Amino acid sequence: MTGYTCKYTPVELLIALGAETKILNSEVLDFAAAERLTHTTLCCHAKAVLQQSLKEADELVLVSCCDSQRRLHDVLKARGKHSFLHLMALPHGDEPCARLQFKKELFRLCELYSSRHNSVFDRQKFIAACREAAPPAVDRPFLAVLGARVSSQMLEFLQEKVRYSLLDLTCSGNRRLENLPDGIETMDFTELMEWYAGALLRLVPCMRMTDVAGRRVLWENDNLQGIIYHTVKFCDYYGFDYARLKKETKLPILKLESDYTPQSLGQFATRLEAFMESLAPQRIAFPPKKAVGGRLFAGIDSGSTTTNIVVLNEKREIVASATVRTGANVEKSARAALEEVCSKLGTGLDGFAAIVATGYGRNSIPFANAAVTEITCHARGAYFLNPAVRTIVDIAGARTAR
Amino acid sequence: MNNLEKTIVKTFGNIVTRQVYANPGRVRRLLAAAYGLVGWRNALLRRSGVEKAYTRMGAALSRLISKSFLHPENAVMVNIFFPCEILHSLDIIPVFPEALSAYLVNSGCEQVFAEAAENADVPESFCSYHKIMIGFAETGVLPKPLLIANTTLACDANRLSFRRLAEYFRVPHLVVDVPDRIDGEAEHYVAEQLRAVTAFLEESCQRKMDWDRLCETVSIADRSLKSYREYLEIRGRRSLPVTMSGELYSLIATHVLLGTPESENYINTLKQVAQTAPPAAGKKRILWLHILPNWQESMRVIFEQNGRCEILCRDLTYDVLTDMDPRRPYESMARRLLHNINNGGAERRITAAVHYAKKMRADGVLLFCHWGCKQTMGLSQLAKSTLEAEGFPTLVLDGDGCDSRNVPDGQMATRVNAFLEQLEAEK
Ligand code: SF4
Ligand code: SF4
Ligand code: SF4
Numbered sequence: 058m059t060g061y062t063c064k065y066t067p068v069e070l071l072i073a074l075g076a077e078t079k080i081l082n083s084e085v086l087d088f089a090a091a092e093r094l095t096h097t098t099l100c101c102h103a104k105a106v107l108q109q110s111l112k113e114a115d116e117l118v119l120v121s122c123c124d125s126q127r128r129l130h131d132v133l134k135a136r137g138k139h140s141f142l143h144l145m146a147l148p149h150g151d152e153p154c155a156r157l158q159f160k161k162e163l164f165r166l167c168e169l170y171s172s173r174h175n176s177v178f179d180r181q182k183f184i185a186a187c188r189e190a191a192p193p194a195v196d197r198p199f200l201a202v203l204g205a206r207v208s209s210q211m212l213e214f215l216q217e218k219v220r221y222s223l224l225d226l227t228c229s230g231n232r233r234l235e236n237l238p239d240g241i242e243t244m245d246f247t248e249l250m251e252w253y254a255g256a257l258l259r260l261v262p263c264m265r266m267t268d269v270a271g272r273r274v275l276w277e278n279d280n281l282q283g284i285i286y287h288t289v290k291f292c293d294y295y296g297f298d299y300a301r302l303k304k305e306t307k308l309p310i311l312k313l314e315s316d317y318t319p320q321s322l323g324q325f326a327t328r329l330e331a332f333m334e335s336l337a338p339q340r341i342a343f344p345p346k347k348a349v350g351g352r353l354f355a356g357i358d359s360g361s362t363t364t365n366i367v368v369l370n371e372k373r374e375i376v377a378s379a380t381v382r383t384g385a386n387v388e389k390s391a392r393a394a395l396e397e398v399c400s401k402l403g404t405g406l407d408g409f410a411a412i413v414a415t416g417y418g419r420n421s422i423p424f425a426n427a428a429v430t431e432i433t434c435h436a437r438g439a440y441f442l443n444p445a446v447r448t449i450v451d452i453a454g455a456r457t458a459r
Numbered sequence: 460m461n462n463l464e465k466t467i468v469k470t471f472g473n474i475v476t477r478q479v480y481a482n483p484g485r486v487r488r489l490l491a492a493a494y495g496l497v498g499w500r501n502a503l504l505r506r507s508g509v510e511k512a513y514t515r516m517g518a519a520l521s522r523l524i525s526k527s528f529l530h531p532e533n534a535v536m537v538n539i540f541f542p543c544e545i546l547h548s549l550d551i552i553p554v555f556p557e558a559l560s561a562y563l564v565n566s567g568c569e570q571v572f573a574e575a576a577e578n579a580d581v582p583e584s585f586c587s588y589h590k591i592m593i594g595f596a597e598t599g600v601l602p603k604p605l606l607i608a609n610t611t612l613a614c615d616a617n618r619l620s621f622r623r624l625a626e627y628f629r630v631p632h633l634v635v636d637v638p639d640r641i642d643g644e645a646e647h648y649v650a651e652q653l654r655a656v657t658a659f660l661e662e663s664c665q666r667k668m669d670w671d672r673l674c675e676t677v678s679i680a681d682r683s684l685k686s687y688r689e690y691l692e693i694r695g696r697r698s699l700p701v702t703m704s705g706e707l708y709s710l711i712a713t714h715v716l717l718g719t720p721e722s723e724n725y726i727n728t729l730k731q732v733a734q735t736a737p738p739a740a741g742k743k744r745i746l747w748l749h750i751l752p753n754w755q756e757s758m759r760v761i762f763e764q765n766g767r768c769e770i771l772c773r774d775l776t777y778d779v780l781t782d783m784d785p786r787r788p789y790e791s792m793a794r795r796l797l798h799n800i801n802n803g804g805a806e807r808r809i810t811a812a813v814h815y816a817k818k819m820r821a822d823g824v825l826l827f828c829h830w831g832c833k834q835t836m837g838l839s840q841l842a843k844s845t846l847e848a849e850g851f852p853t854l855v856l857d858g859d860g861c862d863s864r865n866v867p868d869g870q871m872a873t874r875v876n877a878f879l880e881q882l883e884a885e886k
Contacts (some may be wrong), residue, residue, distance in 0.1 A: 096828060096836035098584060101836075121639060124615050128837025131805035135841055144804075146639045149611055149618075154648050160639060265618065267611075267634050288582070293831070295618045296582035301626075303580070 062206075063120035064105060065147050066320055067163055069190065070250075072116065072349040073183035074167065081117075083227060084208045094132050100125035100292045102206060105317040107132060116141035118166070122265050123294065141173055149267040151258035156167050156297050161256040161291040167250075183249070184241060187256075190234040194426050198280050200336075201226045203302070205295040211287075214322050218329045220337070221282060226275050228263045228295075235259060251351040272298070276306050283336050285329075290316040302305035304348040309335055331432035351367075351408030355398070356434065357391050357425060359383065359418030360453060368402065371447035373441075376402045388417035395424070461841055472567025473873055479571050483599035490600070491528035493851035498522035502524035509700060512728040519721040520558060527554045531602035533664065536624065537715065537777075538609040538617045541635070544680055544718040544793035547658055548673040549666050553715050554604060556592040556620070560861035561707060564754040572598065586831035590622040592766055596624050602807050605663055608633040608656055608725045613801035614834045631657060639803040641658065641883045649793035677792070678785035680718040685727050687713055688780045690730040691772060695819045697736040701770045702763050703753035709776045735861065739820060743768040744853075745883045746821040748812055748842065749775065750829040750860035757872040758858075771819040774800070809845050823852045823873075823882045830859040845859035852885070854878040 059076040061068065068078050091107040092099075103125035110117065110133055117139055119130045130144040145162050147153035171177060199222040201217060206229035216223050216398065225231070235256050238244075244252070262271045276284060288295045298314060311332040313383060315321035352371045357364065360383060368377040379397035383390045391414070397406055406424065414425035415434040422428070431451065439446040471493065478486050498521030501514045527534040534552040537543060543553045563569040577583055579597060582588050595601045607630060609621045618634075625632030635652045638645045657668050687709075709729070712722040727750060745762070747770050752758050762770055779799040783791035796802065798809045816824055818878030824846050828836045843853040859865040 094840050098831075099833055099837050124833035125837060128805060128834065131838060132841055134804070134806075141753075141826070148638070149634065149636045154651075155636070158644075158648070167469045180782045267618070267622070267636070271624070293582050293833075294617060296580050297623055300580035300623075350721055373707075441506055 059116040059118060059141070060106075060110075060230065061118045061120075062126070063100075063147075064143070064260060064263070065120050066118055066167065067253065068258060069183055069186035069297055070167060070178075070233075070253065071170065071236075072161060072186045074170050075174060075180045076116070076170070079230060081109065081110065082209050084210050086318060087237045088318075091153040092351070095128060097127065100317075101290045101317040102130045102292065104324050105208075106386060110139070111136075114138040114140070119144045120147045121145065122147065122243055124445050125292070125344065128261075139168070143169060147265070148258065149265070151255065154415060156251070156254050156258060156400070159258060163250045163329075165252055168401040178246065180249070184237065187234055187237055187253075190232065191236055191376075191440055195222075195224065195278070195280055197222060200226050200283050200284050200285060201275065201281055202230070202285045202287055203227060203275055205292050206230070207287050208315065208317055214325070215285060215329070218326065218333070219285075220333060220418065223285075227287060231261050231275065233260070237413075261282075264298050267383060269298070269301075273305070274368050276302065276308065281308060283332070284311070285332070286310050286312045288312070288314045290314055296393060317347045327430050327432060331430040332431060349402060353402070353412060354394070355412045355423060356436070357394060357412065357414045357419075358431065359387050359391055359414060359416040359422060361417055362453075364390040364394045364418075365397055366391075368398050383418065388423065391418070391422045392424075414430070460506075468565070470566045471635065476565065476570035476571045477627075479568075479598050479600060480564065483817050486600045487528050487602060489523045490566070493566070493741065494521040494528075495525035498525060505688050509702075509705060509729065509732050512725050512732065513705045514710055515728070515776045516725045517704070518719065519725075520564075520708070520711060523552060523716075524554075524558060524562060527552045527604075528602060531604050534602075534604045535660070536604045536607045536609075536621065538621065539710070539714050540612045540734040540801075541608055541715070542611050542653065542795065542798065543672065543715050544676045544788065544792060545660065546651065547716075547718050549657075549660055549664065549665060549668060549675045551605070552792060554601075555715055556588040557707075558711065558715075559595060559601070560588045560591040561753065564861040564863060565594065567612070569862055570864060572600075584831055585619075586614070586616040586829070587859055587865065588829075588833070589616040591861060593623065597627060603628040605657075606629060606631040606633065608635070610635045610637050611798060612637040612796055612799055615833065616831070620708065630666070631659065632661070635796070637799075637802060641802075645797055646790055646793045649796055653789045653792055658719065673788050673837055674785045675784050677788040678719040679720065679723050681783035682787060683723045683781050684713070684783065686723070686730055687776070690726060690733055690778075691777060691815075691819065693733040693796065694771060695734050696739060698739045698742060698769060699736045700763070701752060702770070703751040703759060703770070706747065706751050706773045706776065707753055707769060707772045710773070713776050713780075743822045743879060744771050744820060746771050746812065746816045746824045747773040748808075748824060748826040749832070750827050752827070752858050752860050752866070754861065754863065754867065755858070755866065755871075757868050761872065761879075767883070771813070771821055774808065774815070776810065777815055778883055789829055801834070805841055809842045810840060812846060812851050813851075814874065816846065817847070819850055822885075823854065823878065825878070826853060826855045827860075828855060828857045830857075830862060830865040832883070833858065851876070852882060 058082040059071055059078050062081050071078050083272055086107045088104045088108055090111050117231045121127055133142055148158050186407055200219055201224045203226050206227045212225055249406050262269050272392055286299050313325055354369045355366055357366045360443040363380050364383045365380050370376050377398040380395050381394045413430045414422040414428045419428040435449045439449050468722050475486050486826035498518045501518035504514045506514050516577040534554050535546055537558050539555055544552050567702045569591050573589045575598050576590045581593055609617050609627045633656050636752050638877055669774050712725045745768055780794050800807045826842055828839055839855045843855055846853045858871055
C-alpha cells in the first residue's frame with residue numbers, strides 16, 4: 058500500500074505504475090512517540106501520520122506542503138524504515154516555469170517508483186484513473202467542510218450530525234481533476250505528464266499556493282447553505298483562510314478545531330446541533346390553540362447540577378421560576394421543577410401552550426414539546442434581554458463555554 | 460540595562476500600549492522619534508571591542524526603522540532571506556519582521572500587537588515575529604510600504620503573513636519561489652524572478668537600476684561574506700564577549716543589510732576585534748541554533764554576564780556564506796538562496812551545525828525552539844541526536860524571541876543552568 062497525504066500527490070500516476078494508494082487521514086489515540094521524535098507543537102495531522110508510520114512502515118509519498126510535512130519526511134527518512142519514501146517538491150503556482158518544475162518531479166517519481174518495483178507505466182490505467190477523478194456536479198442544497206483536512210473519523214461524525222448532504226472541500230478533500238483533454242489517447246508519455254502537471258497545479262488552490270484567489274469557487278455556490286470551517290491544531294495555514302472567508306461570505310459558518318485524536322469529537326456535538334438550529338430554526342410543534350386552555354410558556358434548562366425552569370405569559374413577562382437539584386433521574390428533576398412553578402401559579406400541565414427543554418438532559422424530558430441546544434437558548438435569551446449583547450460566558454457545572 | 464533604563468522602557472511600553480487603538484499615527488511618530496534618538500545616541504557613543512561594532516550597527520538599524528516609518532513610500536517590506544542588494548542599489552529601505560518585532564519587545568510593547576493579531580484570527584500557534592508584525596500593521600501603526608517582496612524560503616510564515624499584509628495594505632506582492640533542489644535550471648528560475656523584481660521596482664519607484672551600482676553592491680556583499688567566514692575561522696580559537704543582541708546585528712549584517720558599507724564595516728570590525736581577542740580558555744563555548752531571546756533578562760544574565768559561558772555564533776548567520784560573482788549579480792543572489800542551509804531538508808541544517816560545532820570548538824549546542832517555528836521544532840530531536848552522537852551535548856530549549864507572553868522564564872533559566880553544569884562536569 059502506498060500512503061499519501063496531499064491532494065497534489067500524483068495518485069493517478071502511482072496507480073498507473075501499479076500502486077495501491079490510500080490517503081492517510083486517520084486519528085490516533087496519542088502522540089507520545091511522534092512527539093519524542095519531534096516536538097509537542099508540530100501540526101497534529103503530521104504527528105498523527107508520524108505516529109502511525111512508526112508502526113506501519115508502508116510506502117509513503119509526501120509533498121513539500123508545509124514545514125510540518127517537510128519535517129515529517131526528515132524524521133522518517135532518518136529512521137530509514139520505509140521501503141519507499143519520497144518527498145515531492147511542489148511549486149507555489151501554475152505558471153509555465155512551475156509546471157516545468159513539477160513535470161520534472163513527476164518524471165523523477167516515475168523513475169524511482171518503477172525502478173523500485175520493476176513496474177511500467179500503464180497508459181490505460183492512468184487515463185481511467187484520471188477520468189474517475191473528474192468533478193461531479195452538485196445540484197442540491199449542501200453543507201461544506203472547508204479549511205484544513207478532516208480525519209476520516211471526524212468526517213463520518215459530521216455526516217451523521219448534519220441534516221444536509223455534506224461535501225468535504227477541505228485541503229485533502231476537494232481533489233477533482235479537470236476534464237481530460239482531446240486526443241489524450243494518442244499523447245506520448247511526455248505530453249501526458251505535461252498536461253497532468255498542469256492539471257494538478259490547476260486544482261482549486263490550497264492555502265499553500267501563492268495565489269489563493271481561486272479558492273472562492275469553494276464558497277461561491279448557490280446550493281451551499283452553510284460552512285463548517287475546520288482547522289487542525291498547530292496548523293497555521295487555515296486560520297488565515299478563515300479570516301478571509303469571514304469577510305467574503307455571508308453564509309453561516311461554524312469553526313471547529315480538532316487535533317486528530319478522538320477527544321475532539323465529543324465537544325463538537327452540541328455546537329453542531331446549535332449550528333443546525335441556526336441554519337434551519339426548528340419549528341416547534343405547538344398543540345392547536347383550542348386544545349390547550351393555558352397561554353403560558355415554559356423553558357426548562359436541565360443542567361448537570363441544577364434544573365431551572367422559567368415561565369413567561371403571553372405578554373412575554375416572567376411570571377414564575379424555580380431551581381431544583383438535578384438528581385440521578387433527569388426527568389424526575391424536571392417534573393419537580395415544573396410542579397413547583399405549577400403550584401406557584403395554581404395551574405397544571407394544561408396551563409402551558411408550549412414547553413421547551415434545553416441543557417444536557419434536554420432529550421430526556423418527555424413532556425417538553427421541543428429540545429433546543431443551550432447555545433441557541435443563550436443566544437435567544439440574551440437577545441431578548443439586551444439585543445446589543447455579542448458574547449456570552451456560560452459558567453456551568455460540567456464545563457465553561459464562550 | 461540599568462534600572463533607570465528599565466523604567467524608561469516600561470513607561471514607554473505602557474504609553475505605546477495605551478495609545479495603539481486610539482491614535483496609531485501618534486504611536487508611529489513616537490516610535491520613529493524614539494528609535495531615531497537611540498540611533499543617534501548609539502552613533503555618538505564611543506565604545507571599544509565588539510561593543511564598538513554593536514553600537515554602530517544598532518545605530519544603523521534604529522535609524523533604518525525610524526526612516527522606514529517616516530518615508531514608507533520608499534520602503535519595501537521583505538523577509539530576512541530576501542536578497543536586498545537589489546533594494547540597496549535602488550536606495551530603497553527594507554522593513555522586516557525580525558527587526559520590528561525585536562525592537563518592539565525590547566521597547567516593552569509587543570503584547571498589544573500580538574493580541575491584536577490573534578483577535579483578528581491569526582492562529583495563536585503562529586510564529587510570533589510575524590504575528591507581531593501583522594498586529595503592528597493592522598492596528599494602523601506600521602505605515603503602508605511601497606510593496607511587499609518575500610522569498611518562499613525558509614518557512615510557512617513567509618507565505619502567510621506577507622500575502623495577508625499585501626491584501627491589507629493593497630500593495631503589490633512579489634514572491635520569489637525558491638525550489639528545494641539545486642541545479643542549473645533552479646538557479647536560472649530564481650535569477651529570472653529576481654530580474655523581474657528589479658523591473659517591477661524600477662517601475663514602482665520610477666528609478667532606473669544602475670548596473671554598475673548593483674555590481675558594486677554585490678561586490679561589497681561578497682567581500683563581507685568572505686570577511687565573515689574569516690571572522691568565524693578566528694572566532695574558533697578565541698574568546699569574545701558576544702551578546703545576544705550582537706548576534707541579531709550579525710544576522711542583519713549578513714542578510715538584509717548585506718551589500719551596504721555599514722554591514723561591511725561591522726563585519727570587518729568584528730574580525731579585527733577577534734584577531735586581538737584572548738585565546739579560548741575556561742568558559743563553556745555554546746553554538747546557538749536559531750533565535751536568541753535578546754530581550755530576556757534571565758538569559759542575558761546567563762549568557763552575557765555570569766562568566767561561565769559564551770555564545771560562539773548562531774546558525775542563521777552562517778546559513779549561506781558562499782562566494783558571489785559581482786559580474787553575475789542575479790545568479791549570485793539566486794545561488795545564495797538555493798544553497799541556504801534552511802532550504803530543503805533538515806539534513807543540510809544539521810550537517811552545517813555539526814560542521815560549525817567542530818570548527819568553532821563548541822562544548823555544547825543550544826537549539827532554541829522559537830514559538831511557532833515549526834521548521835525548527837520539527838528537526839529539534841533529530842538535530843539533538845545527531846549532534847550528541849558527534850559528541851556535542853545539546854539542549855533543546857523552548858522560548859520566544861519576541862513575545863514575552865509565551866515564556867516560562869524561571870523554567871528556562873533552570874534548564875540552561877542545569878545544562879551548563881552538565882557541560883562543566885564533563886570536562
Ligand atoms: S495544504 Fe495544500 S499542499 Fe498541503 S497537504 Fe493540503 S493540499 Fe497539499
Ligand atoms: S494540517 Fe496544516 S500544518 Fe498540518 S500538514 Fe496540513 S497544511 Fe501542514
Ligand atoms: S522564526 Fe521560524 S517560523 Fe518564524 S520567521 Fe523565522 S524561520 Fe519562520
